Amino acid sequence: MKDYRAGYIKLALPKGRFLSPTASLLAEIDLGFQDYSDKTKQYRLRSARFPGLSAKMLQEKDISIQVAVGNYDLGICGSDWIEEFLVKYPAGALVKISSLNYGEGSIHVVASAEAGIANLNELSAGRNDYRIVSEYPNLAEAFALNLRMRRFRIFPVWGAAEAYPPENADLAVLWGKSGAHIATQGLIPLKRLLPVTAFLIANRESLENKDLSQILTCFSSKITAGPQTSIENELDISEELKVSRPLWQAKEINLALPDGHQQAPTSQLLKRAGLALQGYSEEVVSRRPSADLNWLGIKVIRPQDMPLQVANSNFDLAITGEDWLREHLYRFPSSPVKKLFALSFGAVKIVAAVSQEMPVADIDELRSLVQSSKFAPLKVASEYINIADRYLRDNHINPYKLIPTWGASEAFLPEDADMLIDNVQTGKTLEQHKLKIIDVLFRSSACLIANKDSLASSDKKEKMEFLTRKLQAGL
Amino acid sequence: MKNQKCKGMQDLLPEDMLRFRHIEDTFRTGCLNWGYQEVRTPTLEYLHLFTATGTLTPSMLSKVYSFLDWDGWSGERVVLRPDGTIPVARLYIDNLSGQELTRLFYVTNIFAFEGTGKENRERWQCGAEFFGGAKLAPDVEIILLAEEVIRRLDISDVGLQLSHAGLVKALLKELKLSPGEEAKMANRILEGNWQALTKAKSTNPEIDRLIAALLGLKGKSSSFLHNVRASFPKASQDFKSSLEDLISITTLLDNLGCSYKIDIAEIHGFEYYTGICFQFLAAGEKIGGGGRYDNLVPLMNGDDIPACGFALYVDPVMKLLPLEKEKRSESEILVKGKELAPEILETCFTVAESLRDAGHPAELGFTGRDESNYRWVILVSGKEPSPFTLTDCVQGRQRDAASMAEILKVVSEG
Numbered sequence: 001m002k003d004y005r006a007g008y009i010k011l012a013l014p015k016g017r018f019l020s021p022t023a024s025l026l027a028e029i030d031l032g033f034q035d036y037s038d039k040t041k042q043y044r045l046r047s048a049r050f051p052g053l054s055a056k057m058l059q060e061k062d063i064s065i066q067v068a069v070g071n072y073d074l075g076i077c078g079s080d081w082i083e084e085f086l087v088k089y090p091a092g093a094l095v096k097i098s099s100l101n102y103g104e105g106s107i108h109v110v111a112s113a114e115a116g117i118a119n120l121n122e123l124s125a126g127r128n129d130y131r132i133v134s135e136y137p138n139l140a141e142a143f144a145l146n147l148r149m150r151r152f153r154i155f156p157v158w159g160a161a162e163a164y165p166p167e168n169a170d171l172a173v174l175w176g177k178s179g180a181h182i183a184t185q186g187l188i189p190l191k192r193l194l195p196v197t198a199f200l201i202a203n204r205e206s207l208e209n210k211d212l213s214q215i216l217t218c219f220s221s222k223i224t225a226g227p228q229t230s231i232e233n234e235l236d237i238s239e240e241l242k243v244s245r246p247l248w249q250a251k252e253i254n255l256a257l258p259d260g261h262q263q264a265p266t267s268q269l270l271k272r273a274g275l276a277l278q279g280y281s282e283e284v285v286s287r288r289p290s291a292d293l294n295w296l297g298i299k300v301i302r303p304q305d306m307p308l309q310v311a312n313s314n315f316d317l318a319i320t321g322e323d324w325l326r327e328h329l330y331r332f333p334s335s336p337v338k339k340l341f342a343l344s345f346g347a348v349k350i351v352a353a354v355s356q357e358m359p360v361a362d363i364d365e366l367r368s369l370v371q372s373s374k375f376a377p378l379k380v381a382s383e384y385i386n387i388a389d390r391y392l393r394d395n396h397i398n399p400y401k402l403i404p405t406w407g408a409s410e411a412f413l414p415e416d417a418d419m420l421i422d423n424v425q426t427g428k429t430l431e432q433h434k435l436k437i438i439d440v441l442f443r444s445s446a447c448l449i450a451n452k453d454s455l456a457s458s459d460k461k462e463k464m465e466f467l468t469r470k471l472q473a474g475l
Numbered sequence: 476m477k478n479q480k481c482k483g484m485q486d487l488l489p490e491d492m493l494r495f496r497h498i499e500d501t502f503r504t505g506c507l508n509w510g511y512q513e514v515r516t517p518t519l520e521y522l523h524l525f526t527a528t529g530t531l532t533p534s535m536l537s538k539v540y541s542f543l544d545w546d547g548w549s550g551e552r553v554v555l556r557p558d559g560t561i562p563v564a565r566l567y568i569d570n571l572s573g574q575e576l577t578r579l580f581y582v583t584n585i586f587a588f589e590g591t592g593k594e595n596r597e598r599w600q601c602g603a604e605f606f607g608g609a610k611l612a613p614d615v616e617i618i619l620l621a622e623e624v625i626r627r628l629d630i631s632d633v634g635l636q637l638s639h640a641g642l643v644k645a646l647l648k649e650l651k652l653s654p655g656e657e658a659k660m661a662n663r664i665l666e667g668n669w670q671a672l673t674k675a676k677s678t679n680p681e682i683d684r685l686i687a688a689l690l691g692l693k694g695k696s697s698s699f700l701h702n703v704r705a706s707f708p709k710a711s712q713d714f715k716s717s718l719e720d721l722i723s724i725t726t727l728l729d730n731l732g733c734s735y736k737i738d739i740a741e742i743h744g745f746e747y748y749t750g751i752c753f754q755f756l757a758a759g760e761k762i763g764g765g766g767r768y769d770n771l772v773p774l775m776n777g778d779d780i781p782a783c784g785f786a787l788y789v790d791p792v793m794k795l796l797p798l799e800k801e802k803r804s805e806s807e808i809l810v811k812g813k814e815l816a817p818e819i820l821e822t823c824f825t826v827a828e829s830l831r832d833a834g835h836p837a838e839l840g841f842t843g844r845d846e847s848n849y850r851w852v853i854l855v856s857g858k859e860p861s862p863f864t865l866t867d868c869v870q871g872r873q874r875d876a877a878s879m880a881e882i883l884k885v886v887s888e889g
Contacts, residue, residue: 091590121654124529131550144526145533148658151523153550311548332548 009215011055012063012075013045018198019057021102022076031218041432043411053215056415059406064201068094071416073206074215076100080107080136080175080196088138093204097216098223103197105177107136109143110187112166120190123171124148133157133164134173139193143173155312158304158406160259162187163287167250168299168314251297253454253463256310256318258303259285262446265345266319273474295463307449311335316454316464319343322444323350323384323423330386336452340468344475346446348423350387352439353430355414363395363439366419370397377401381409381417388421391441410435483589483596494793495599498628499582502601502787505624506580509616511603514579516562519544522552525561528774530747532662538588555586559602559786560747560768561775567606568777577606582789595790604784606772610720613783614751614767615727621763621785622733625755630795633757635735637725640748640766641717642689642739649682649711650675667743681709694737697725717750724751747771750783757795763787807850808886811840812857819857826853826863829879835886851886 013036014022023036033045033055040057047053058066063077064085070093085094111117123130130152134140137156144152157164161174162185175196176182179189200219206212257266257280267280275293279286280300289298301309306320307328317340325339352363358375360366370378377399382388385404392400403412409420410433423444424430427437448471454460480486487495503513522541525531540555547553556562563579571577580603589596603620605613618635625633643664647657652675663671672686685707694700700722704715721737728735735753742752742764750767765785772780810827812819823839830837838849853876854864861875865885876882 127527129523142533142537145536148526148529148533150527150529152526153552155550308548312550328548331543332546334546335548 008052009050009054009074009210009212010072011053011215012058012066012072012077013055014060014063014077014198015057016060018060018076018078018103022100022198025100025102025222029218029222031215043408043433050214056411058411059408061406064094065404066416067201067203068092070203070205073203073210073212075201076198077201078103078196079194079199080139082199082201083107083194084136084138087142095202095204095207097200097202098219100198100200100219100222103195105175105181106195107139107193108174108176108179108182108189109140109191109193110162110165110172110174110176110182110189111170113186113188114166115170117170117190118188120147123190124150127151128170129153130171131155131169132171132173133161133169135159135161136173140173143191143193155308158302160287160301160305163299163301164314168309252295253317253460253467254297254299254315255467256306256315256320257289257298257300258306258319258446259300260302262303262319262321262346263300265343265446269343269345269471269474271474273470275470275474296467307335307337310449310451311337313451313453315451316460317448317450317467319446319448321346321348322442322447323348323387325447325449326442326444327384327386330390338450338452338455340448340450341472343446343448343471346444348425348444349427350384350421350423350441350444351427351430351437352391352419352421352441353410353413353424353435353437354419356434356436357414358418360438363397366438367395367397370400375418378419379403379417380419380421381405381412382421383407383409384421387441391421482592483594485595485597491793494796495789497796498787498789498792499601501627502582502624503580505620505627506578506603509578509620511578511580511620514563514566514581516556516566516581516583518556518584519553520556520562520565522554524565524775525554525557528561528747528771530771530774531558532665532746534662534666535587535746540586540588556583557585557587559583559585559600560604560784561771563602563604563784564606564771564775564777564782567604568772568775571606572772572778572780574607576608579604579606599789600786601789602784602786604782606780606782608781610750610767610781611723611727613781614724615731617765617783617785618724618728618751618753619731619733621753621755621765621787624787625763628792628796630757630762630792633755633762635733636741636754636756637721637735637737638739638742638752639717639721639750640752641720641750642714644749645711645714645717646672646682646686646689648713649679649685651678665743665746669740681707685710685714690740695735697722697729699737700725720750753785755787757791760791760795761788762791762795808835808837809840809849809852810837810855811852812855815841816857819855822855822857822862826855826879826882829883830886833883833887853882 019038026032026036030049031047033047035042035045036057043057045055045057047055060077060081063075064081066072067075068085082094082096117123124147127150130149132140132144132152133155135157137154140154155169161172165172165187173193176189182189263285264282267282270277275291277289277291277298279289285300287300289300291298303320304324306318307325309315310318311332322339322342325337328337329335354360354366360369370376378397379401380388380392381403383405385402388402403417405412409422410429413420413433413435421441430437448468450464455464526536539557541552544553559581563581567577567579582601584597584599586597603617605617622635647660652660660671660675669690673690688703688706700718704718725737742754747768747770748766749769752766754764755762763786765783767783769781772778772782808830810823812823827837827839849868852866852868856862856864861877863876863882864873865876865882866873876885
């Protein structure tokens with residue numbers, strides 16, 4: 001049931017790129033939250049001025065969804081994530097109140113300089129099967145449909161969209177500071193979809209039923225007619241730009257290496273294995289490191305995206321986590337991706353955890369609790385949607401609702417979710433947030449995965465075996 | 476917890492199904508009589524089948540139910556069929572395109588998201604498609620077939636409206652918009668916003684005059700079109716040839732005694748149509764429509780085969796059908812035991828089976844059912860010498876029967 005009591009208001013605040021400008025804005029309009037900084041370990045924040053106002057720090061991608069489902073009355077997040085939500089769910093409960101006029105760059109549709117696509121007319125007239133890679137799959141799909149593209153496939157990625165064209169995608173929908181900034185990445189901006197600015201958003205039901213006026217008044221000095229942010233329908237031809245073309249040529253064997261946390265241990269493993277790479281050290285990370293082996297092509301992408309990319313033969317080999325491999329195989333059981341062997345780093349446990357206050361010790365007790373309809377439907381937050389789905393089905397938890405997250409699922413408990421399924425290294429973070437583990441689903445570590453068809457191919461077999469032998473020796 | 480139906484989905488209850496089957500049977504009979512053959516296509520198709528023609532509007536395509544299949548790692552989306560014609564065109568291209576003429580019909584459900592959840596997201600339609608042949612004859616055939624089916628369904632006050640996609644496209648071309656602007660304008664018109672066309676001022680006053688005249692006037696015979704032809708001698712060649720096409724169709728319809736109204740701006744959603752378009756209206760609701768779509772098959776990589784077709788929308792027609800008195804004649808005989816003892820039940824099953832074998836629908840009664848709906852009620856007591864009591868519910872008479880043969884004799888004689 002929604003709580004309409006006056007003065008009891010929940011606000012979702014962004015982590016990441018908009019954290020510090022948002023903190024400054026809130027301080028300026030006398031709506032500050034003491035612990036709202038990137039140093040805090042606290043997700044829950046209390047307003048110094050309004051006792052009934054609480055806030056939580058969330059990933060921006062989560063904020064539009066959380067406000068729409070009504071877990072928060074108000075939120076601040078980027079126009080890109082708002083439109084990504086609204087383009088798919090226009091009739092939803094998300095209301096844009098106003099632009100807050102900070103933020104930079106725009107979401108662009110880009111093509112590789114190599115692809116020979118100079119303008120949008122070629123896309124709508126062409127009969128090619130265009131591969132579009134994006135962190136914004138809904139915006140990408142709306143773009144393709146509006147252009148009446150005859151045939152296209154959307155590849156949602158967790159990040160590094162700019163690394164995919166030309167060999168692994170024809171088009172990308174991604175953020176760029178400017179057309180010139182995009183051109184430096186060897187990409188041609190074909191169309192600007194929307195400028196990225198921070199927005200104040202509200203849940204429709206809250207706006208219609210609850211007195212939010214005290215909070216909205218604080219923002220009043222900042223509420224102005226901002227730039228237009230809905231998707232433009234104009235067909236435009238890109239400006240003249242100097243596009244730097246990356247040196248790229250097709251290689252016989254393609255390997256994907258992880259960015260982020262897994263990068264340092266992977267780099268060490270490669271060193272031990274005697275594979276010298278340029279552009280994959282802690283100091284310098286290139287999206288396309290080069291190796292001494294002239295037949296080996298290397299690209300650095302998100303580990304989450306690797307199984308799908310290997311399945312599509314964009315890579316023959318990749319270093320990812322067993323968790324992400326499983327997540328992929330649960331979704332696509334006949335996918336041609338195979339684990340070759342585990343590596344000696346990135347060990348985590350995938351666990352199910354609940355609030356320490358929930359009176360259950362294991363999943364069986366939780367099932368009884370859900371059956372007694374005290375927690376029905378059970379709300380489960382997870383970044384592993386397919387793993388969580390299978391786990392809940394296999395354990396006959398019924399009914400349940402999955403809340404997809406982009407990491408840090410612990411922030412959702414206990415207010416916005418009853419259980420999380422996430423990876424833990426030590427379990428300390430969970431303890432800090434007063435959560436307890438009730439089940440370990442499986443243990444995961446980094447692993448080498450391969451495309452089965454590549455392994456069977458007589459052209460590739462020998463070189464792939466050479467590489468895997470080397471990597472194994474590095475363990 | 477209460478079981479819930481998905482938003483926008485509907486249950487068809489026994490009385491709904493009576494009406495549904497009545498529509499379906501009337502449609503099937505009509506089509507079979509005209510030489511059409513029934514086909515059925517799968518519920519799932521590839522999304523690119525519907526995007527490939529470039530004819531469906533973005534707003535329609537954004538409402539499809541599409542998802543990745545269990546082997547969809549290549550990003551190839553599948554979709555719950557959002558349209559009836561395109562899958563049948565695919566079936567035709569894949570299997571039947573060698574034939575000179577192909578007449579096909581189908582009864583199918585289509586899926587489209589609808590925001591409020593109050594309208595149906597799964598809808599049923601009865602469709603017929605005519606592949607091959609020249610123009611005119613198939614156009615008129617498909618209109619007359621649709622008209623006949625609707626007439627046999629006894630729906631009152633049905634109006635037939637005619638328009639022509641070729642005329643609209645010729646008008647659009649005359650506005651000389653950029654390709655992007657023209658696509659946008661076409662989308663608006665397809666969604667029913669004809670005002671957009673009148674607002675788009677062309678540089679040529681003759682075109683403005685033509686647009687105003689066509690959107691404003693409504694004709695009831697081919698004479699109207701003759702008048703249009705005479706009033707606009709300077710219209711483009713495309714416009715004139717579409718007008719001639721519409722004139723020949725309406726002249727034939729006039730001569731065959733089929734009444735209609737010409738209303739260029741009344742029709743929308745004619746996405747892939749190239750020639751004549753028509754729709755049937757009853758009680759203010761669109762109950763069916765169709766038209767000529769000569770480009771669809773070639774756009775789907777088929778041969779250059781012209782085609783036309785129509786669909787009858789089952790959901791609005793069901794609402795308009797007069798409520799039929801419940802037809803319970805299927806179970807004309809009720810067989811019931813005096814008590815629920817196993818021997819009596821055994822006899823009941825045997826009696827009912829013998830009756831059904833002899834062609835009399837027979838239902839078993841176990842509890843105190845209302846017997847007035849049946850022609851006969853047979854009470855099984857199992858007590859010799861006459862273990863059966865027969866009630867003639869129409870005559871209100873009762874008699875005993877000693878054997879199965881006696882029961883059959885009485886029932887058969889009525």
